Amino acid sequence: MLVSRVWSSVRPGLSRVLSRTLGGWSTGEGRRMDLSGIYPPVTTPFTATAEVDYGKLEENLHKLGTFPFRGAVGGVCALxxxxxxxxxxxxxxxxxxxxxxxxxxxxxxxxxxxxxxxxxxxxxxxxxxxxxxxxxxxxxxxxxxxxxxxxxxxxxxxxxxxxx
Structure with missing residues (x-):
């Protein structure tokens, strides 16, 4: 999937940038940031009549499941x-x-x-x-x-x- 390929190519560079910007200023030593625990937000899609589009939400969640992230948070908790x-x-x-x-x-x-x-x-x-x-x-x-x-x-x- 295109999104997972883009993310896998961006993630190492983003990790390097973040480890440099979060680095220890007094010692000059940088800390590495593990991005594998970051969970991307999932917005709720709506129909033209302002109802939750559960079909589109399910489709988005299936797509999200292919991303190289670890774990999940949150849910659709109507139940x-x-x-x-x-x-x-x-x-x-x-x-x-x-x-x-x-x-x-x-x-x-x-x-x-x-x-x-x-x-x-x-x-x-x-x-x-x-x-x-x-x-x-x-x-x-x-x-x-x-x-x-x-x-x-x-x-x-x-x-x-x-x-x-």
Whole structure:
């Protein structure tokens, strides 16, 4: 990919410049800066109607995954509106190195997360917020409420993973 080739050609020079500018002024010794932990920002794309363009966001994240950076920070946490404790638990499990438990929890969260971020979007998120005792509220135009069939499919995504 062009971006990764450009970054790999720019990174060594940038590292040299930064190590010179961050160098010790009194001793004349420079410190090397490790850029492998730098995480590039990802902006949220919007549609012409000012809604989050989840398809474009997913595409951007896939592209970002090919960059030579190490790790990741942040996320699209719409699911945290309804399963906030579980999303935080996933982070704690990862931070403490409990990878098997983290993987099990992650697998249970994938289907509901896909439902509220991609499949049913904001109307789906609002419906699940209502189910979990929060106020999702009505959808603003041009968004439409879920049909009964969509609502049942959404409920199945949460129920089949043990959340409802």
């Amino acid at each position: 945290a509106n309804v399963l906030g404790a579980q999303v935080c638990q996933l982070e704690r499990l990862c931070l403490t190195g409990q990878w098997e438990d983290a993987q099990k929890l992650q697998h249970r969260l994938i289907e509901p997360n896909t439902a509220v971020t991609r499949q049913f979007g904001i109307p789906g998120l609002k419906k699940t917020m209502d189910w979990f005792g929060y106020y999702g509220g009505p959808c603003r135009s041009p968004l439409q409420e879920l049909s009964p069939a969509q609502e049942e499919a959404l409920r199945l995504d949460f129920a089949s993973n043990g959340w409802l």
